[in-house]
Amino acid sequence: MKKTVHFGAGNIGRGFIGALFSQSGYHVTFVDIAEQIINQLNEEKSYQVKLATDKGETTKINNVSGLNNMTQENEVVEAIQQATYLTTAIGPNILPRIAPLIARGLKERVNSQNEKLYVIACENQIGATDILRNHILEHLDDETKGKLDGRIYFFNSAVDRIVPIQDNKGSLDVLVETYYEWVVETSEIIPEVQGMKIVEDLAPYIERKLFTVNTGHAVIAYLGYLSGKSTIDQTLADEKIAKQVQETLKETGAYLIKQYGLDEAEHTKYINKILERFKNPYLNDAVTRVARGPIRKLGPEDRLVRPATEAQKAGLSYSNLAKAIAAALLFDFNEDEEAQKLQAMIKENGVMNVLKEISKLEENSEVTKEVINQYEKLQQEVK
Numbered sequence: 249m250k251k252t253v254h255f256g257a258g259n260i261g262r263g264f265i266g267a268l269f270s271q272s273g274y275h276v277t278f279v280d281i282a283e284q285i286i287n288q289l290n291e292e293k294s295y296q297v298k299l300a301t302d303k304g305e306t307t308k309i310n311n312v313s314g315l316n317n318m319t320q321e322n323e324v325v326e327a328i329q330q331a332t333y334l335t336t337a338i339g340p341n342i343l344p345r346i347a348p349l350i351a352r353g354l355k356e357r358v359n360s361q362n363e364k365l366y367v368i369a370c371e372n373q374i375g376a377t378d379i380l381r382n383h384i385l386e387h388l389d390d391e392t393k394g395k396l397d398g399r400i401y402f403f404n405s406a407v408d409r410i411v412p413i414q415d416n417k418g419s420l421d422v423l424v425e426t427y428y429e430w431v432v433e434t435s436e437i438i439p440e441v442q443g444m445k446i447v448e449d450l451a452p453y454i455e456r457k458l459f460t461v462n463t464g465h466a467v468i469a470y471l472g473y474l475s476g477k478s479t480i481d482q483t484l485a486d487e488k489i490a491k492q493v494q495e496t497l498k499e500t501g502a503y504l505i506k507q508y509g510l511d512e513a514e515h516t517k518y519i520n521k522i523l524e525r526f527k528n529p530y531l532n533d534a535v536t537r538v539a540r541g542p543i544r545k546l547g548p549e550d551r552l553v554r555p556a557t558e559a560q561k562a563g564l565s566y567s568n569l570a571k572a573i574a575a576a577l578l579f580d581f582n583e584d585e586e587a588q589k590l591q592a593m594i595k596e597n598g599v600m601n602v603l604k605e606i607s608k609l610e611e612n613s614e615v616t617k618e619v620i621n622q623y624e625k626l627q628q629e630v631k
């Protein structure tokens with residue numbers, strides 16, 4: 249049986265990428281630090297993926313097992329020897345932490361065989377696989393680096409499927425939306441995986457996804473949090489917030505249409521489809537999940553700041569994006585480590601410095617001025 253190694257046995261790992269590999273005839277070895285999930289995968293050897301629909305259709309996912317990357321390093325290295333693919337869905341901030349072990353696995357592999365291995369990071373981040381590759385290279389000697397060519401391939405990708413935090417504690421089963429899209433950038437002919445779409449240029453796909461699905465999601469989550477809402481669908485039922493989401497997606501849309509020559513009517517359809525996905529009541533998707541990690545989300549290349557700076561450069565409107573950035577700056581959820589760190593930074597150094605440090609926005613830039621203006625207005629509104 250063909251084999252694949254997937255880092256991150258969480259929502260996207262089990263509910264999307266691992267499931268697609270299993271359905272394509274692969275044995276999936278999940279690598280994670282969550283001991284309970286690893287044990288259950290090894291004991292139960294399967295789980296169910298349940299669709300967030302009125303019927304709740306389920307699919308059984310077989311041929312799965314688990315390894316703990318903290319306590320079973322040698323076994324993970326061994327699994328990497330046998331794999332055709334190595335994928336991750338672990339969170340962008342975790343990629344540097346798993347890179348040393350992947351590097352060990354790759355070193356052993358290229359010294360003992362010529363079989364090709366395809367590495368794909370499935371994270372919400374532009375160029376996540378390139379970033380992972382650079383972290384891996386830091387842990388390899390020059391001789392090993394020289395052997396990667398033609399053996400180890402690194403492909404960037406875009407992943408889209410809403411998988412909420414599961415409230416079935418103690419079960420491996422995962423509730424997911426029906427819709428999914430996994431786009432992988434390569435011009436190589438690679439072993440088929442059901443549901444994987446191959447493209448030669450990922451940029452329009454990842455930007456369209458990140459700056460529509462994730463920008464829209466972030467607006468709903470941050471404004472929803474500020475207005476005391478719990479879930480995404482509940483927040484979108486608020487007409488004022490729904491209008492704000494539309495206006496923000498018009499701004500990212502204008503940039504995407506200009507940048508990639510997208511058809512305006514098609515893009516409007518794409519936006520509307522996404523808004524329908526957000527309204528799915530069966531997902532029960534918490535605003536605090538979607539808002540998680542505000543420091544990452546306020547990064548210069550992420551879903552809020554990049555479209556705002558790109559729109560500004562292109563002479564397009566960005567005031568609604570500035571409002572979304574302001575709302576993210578006000579996210580003070582006490583169970584989110586980044587939110588707490590962000591609030592401490594704002595308290596100590598002020599918003600302008602935080603925008604400079606985290607978002608790489610210059611002090612007197614037009615975007616910074618607009619964000620501060622929106623931040624002050626929002627602060628008054630939520631008082």
Ligand SMILES: NC(=O)c1ccc[n+]([C@@H]2O[C@H](COP(=O)([O-])OP(=O)(O)OC[C@H]3O[C@@H](n4cnc5c(N)ncnc54)[C@H](O)[C@@H]3O)[C@@H](O)[C@H]2O)c1
Nearest residue numbers: 256257258259260280281282337338339371372409410411
């Ligand atoms: N959930 C979604 O709707 C969705 C959709 C598209 C993309 N994504 C992206 O997929 C990635 C994962 O998101 P998720 O929602 O599945 O998160 P998640 O928290 O459900 O899963 C992450 C998994 O990584 C594991 N992990 C954390 N640190 C680790 C470490 N050092 N070593 C090994 N495992 C570790 C956790 O135990 C967890 O099982 C993120 O980049 C996210 O942006 C999520």
Ligand SMILES: O=P(O)(O)OC[C@@H](O)[C@@H](O)[C@H](O)[C@H](O)CO
Nearest residue numbers: 372407408409410411462465538
């Ligand atoms: O995973 P994050 O934290 O980057 O973003 C939160 C959500 O917007 C995200 O997980 C979406 O549900 C997903 O990207 C849909 O494809």
